[in-house]
Amino acid sequence: MDNQEQSSLEEDGDNRRGLVLFWRGYSNTITPERLPGLGTKVVLQAALGVNHGVFLVEGGEVYSIGHLSSKNGSKNAHKPGPVLEKNFIGQRVASVAAGSFHSGAVTVDGIAYMWGENSAGQCAVASKSQVSEPTPVNISDPETSPPQLIRVLQLACGEQHTLALSVRREVWAWGSGCQLGLVTNVFPVIRPQKVEHLAGRIVLQVACGAHHSLALVQRLQPQEVKSIPEKCNQCHQLLITMMDKEDHVIISDNHYCPLGVALMETKSKRDTQSPNHTSLASEEVHLSKSTVAGAVDTNGQTEEHVPDAAPSEAGDTTGNEQLNSQRASETVNGTRPRNSPYPDEEAVKEYFKKLSDQSHGENNCRNSGFAPVQVS
16 A cells, blocks of 8 residues: 555545445555545445445445446446445345345334345346346245245345245345255255254354355253163163175174063063952952852841852942942841841841851760751
């Protein structure tokens, strides 16, 4: 940088904040030079395409510079200095972006504007190959009813595609090519569509190359990872085995544990042999019924009781409850109904008394030398 340019920069003092310096390649000078035409305006953001650039200055104004084919009808058309984008007068622009041959801007209200080359639908305008002035892009979510307008935080532009980052941290894309990240083979995509592959992730920033895209997402919270045992807890053999076979390796996780199988069989036998509560209750009922078969009723007559079928397993609990309730009521009343499979307590006492008297009579006969006579 020569002494004259250096002194000019020193005279600007505090106005050097946001000062644009540029340099060209090929046969031009490689020394950074101050961009003429912006005066003392403070540049907040700059974005460059292949042959053009776009600047956001303090106050929300937007300037374009370079080969502006959409404004001059030819890709080789060149403007000598920055051109004010008048469509943004009265609005405040928050950020700008530039693709290879098109540009974009986002207002503080979250509205995206596009202009420039549109042959691949990168400006989201139908039936136009060139968009000469900044045009708002309608981004709405068709999954809501009515479709909800999507507010934009940031734009990123490639050569034939554009990405938009919404305030909900979702990515929307339009244009042409697989770099859109959309599940479609139909191009161009004029209506912005959501990139479903990033659903559920919090996207912090998007970026575009000429034919590729990038999304910076928030790191997921670390989750507790459960360690997978390498060996069996029973036989202590490896759970995963590898075997070399000719020119490839076979990896198997089909572990067979004979000790584990034996333990399971032992446990199964133990469960089978040990009686459960249901079988015990069933046996108790059978025993009670067989004991009282042929019991004497209250009139002294012998009454044969036919044992009922054993209660089913499903009704054991209900049957036991009914039995207990019946026994409690009969104990209070002192009698049992005639159709009950269990004997009346008075009848049982009388029956056992007769047996006792008969036994004493037989013993007395034996002691006196007389044989007992059975009286029918």
